[in-house]
Amino acid sequence: MSKESSGNEPTLPSGGWGSVKEVTNILLQEHIPLKGAAVMLKQNKPDGFMCVSCAWAKPAHPHPAEFCESGAKATAWEITSKKIGADFFRKHTVRELEAMHDHELEDLGRLTVPLRYDAATDKYVEASWDAAFADIGARLRAMDPKQVVFYSSGRASLETSYMYSLLARMYGNNNLPDSSNMCHESTSVALPKSIGVPVGTVVLDDFDNTDCIFFFGQNVGVNSPRMLHQLQDARKRGVPIVTFNPLRERGLVSFVNPQSPIEMLSGAETCISTQYHQLKAGGDLAALMGICKIVIEGDDDARMRGAARVLDVDFLAEHAHGFEEFAASARAADWDEIERESGLTRLALREAAEQYMRAKKVIGIFGMGLTQHRNGVENINMLVNLLLLRGNIGKLGAGICPVRGHSNVQGQRTVGISEKPELVPLDKLAQQYGFEPPREKGMNTIDACEAMVAGKVQALISLGGNLVRAVPDRDVMEPAFRNLPLNVQISTKLNRSHLVHGQDSWILPCLGRIEKDRQASGEQAVSMEDSTACMHGSRGQVEPVADTLLSEPAIVAGIAKATLAPNPKLDWDAWVADYSKIRDAIAETYPEIFHEFNARMWTPGGFRKPVAAAKREWKTETGKANFTVPGGLNADPDMPRAPDALRLFTVRSDGQFNTTIYSLEDRFRGVLDRMVLFMARADMERLGLKEGDWVSASAAVEETVKRSVDKLRVVEFPIPEGCVAGYYPECNPLIPLWHYAKDSKVPAAKSIDIRVTPTGGGSKRHLH
Structure with missing residues (x-):
């Protein structure tokens, strides 16, 4: 079929020669064909580096090439031979750079020197690291701590994230928004209420033992392609995959494994989804209710006939709370409303429900197609409801699986990047470092945006990311960013957030994760957490693009030393000299998770933090897994509906x-x-x-x-x-x-x- 066929998406599979071509192209584009190919063989390996792209799980026994097309692009983007220094910025005003496309900006290459915006010339000019830290520290000391925001993207290591959160709290606030506020915060709110943990319950072993997968609102072929190995293996065992998504995404339709010579030579494709339901945007809540209704009414019928029960009645009796109330709401749900809101027919939902009822072990996978709605929290709780009906949480081969984005966005939260003080062991930090941590709730990303618009943010410190582009309401937000008295960006490449600058703006270029990080005690390693709550070590593999770069821990320490009063219980320089000391500190703060951190960080497949719900231990108010009743079936009830919209x-x-x-x-x-x-x-x-x-x-x-x-x-x-x-x-x-x-x-x-x-x-x- 021609790619221009009217009304039809391309039919090429994910993976295959198209993926090989894309990887080759990015290596050539960044002028690193040999270097990049060699480095990628160490990607996501127990003795190598963890991918700087997505957070999908890293296996204990990796494939020879344990990277995907997206991960290869992220690696090539970071270790590119292209770089820009002071000479480049002497030639270009910020206004000139603003005319460039976002792709062109980042494709210029790696940043190499600290830069300060000069309003008189409209240019960024080189400065020394000492001058940068001294100026930033002096500015922060003169500000109201409550009006300073410490934002972080999801790529910084556990070590850096711990230091960064400590810097913010010692400075005097919990204003620690991060990229999870933009995507999976709905997960972190929903799951503790329903099953008592903020993360998923599934690990890679569950994919080897499941007999059915339900997939909601996640584009595996683009956002986490390495998961296609688990999905393909499941399909080859005959495991059905039932998908709900408004678009037919190629990764959820068919896959050719680039690591299989037979598939590459024959073009043999694996059909990924056995059912594919193209529901309306926001139709997941209604679709899930429809499936639950069929399952519950099927059990009602079986009970009346004296047949085998459809529900896991033993699980519900021992482990669940609120089932009867939820079951009553499902029985009362109106089919006309379910079909109207979901965009799916009753027959289609029955087909999905029957597949669910035939399976004994079901994994529920979801992404931002569930989280980014007005009722995003209810969407996730409805998926939990479905899984609980047949005891599909807390047993091998079953569970709930949120697919996270950035490579350490989940880990940052684990070590203290949170605006919610109740999620952080503040008393322990007070004892450990001899200071009184702030107890007031801080700003999340939307709070910070609203405060910026209101002129109530004096400084924004960004540990990675491109916040100007990431946030909503761009035409409202860009003037607010330009009015910031101080804007500090810790970055590897030029992006829009550097150009939509504050009144006083700094760019602080940092080492990338894949680069060798040499400190006083030798080459350093860092760590991160994947989507399945497993921790992994990561070692840099290539020489830094410039000897003028500092590591993220060194930059955070530099700002901290210039801003905070000396603390006899915290030696920032010792931490930068030897990252194992940071890990020792993390283990002291979070002993249940990180005991023997340095010894365990190289465990093949990672070491997992405790996830109580995976063992059917429910750390909820009721002491059980909770069913929840949605307030309605419209995922976005407050958005005004116009007839022509x-x-x-x-x-x-x-x-x-x-x-x-x-x-x-x-x-x-x-x-x-x-x-x-x-x-x-x-x-x-x-x-x-x-x-x-x-x-x-x-x-x-x-x-x-x-x-x-x-x-x-x-x-x-x-x-x-x-x-x-x-x-x-x-x-x-x-x-x-x-x-x-x-x-x-x-x-x-x-x-x-x-x-x-x-x-x-x-x-x-x-x-x-």
């Missing part, structure tokens, strides 16, 4: 990881640029649009703030009628800052009502 959900391409754009092309969706909207033919006909037409998208909310994205092209695509898909972060200006998940404040990026307006012209240049 379409429901937008944002997606990522195979050429990106979060805000990093490796290329403008998306081969899985058959487009060459990212300024597109994927629309159903019926919606195009209703609006009088044809393939390639120029359109403008605007948020369908009646407000004084105008939220729009212009110069988009229409692409006809198999997508549920009434829904439209567009790329993140390009569509972030359409998301109101106030449109976030209740309880978790995760931006509701998977459900935004928009109006699409033709602007004239049209072509197919954006298509392959």
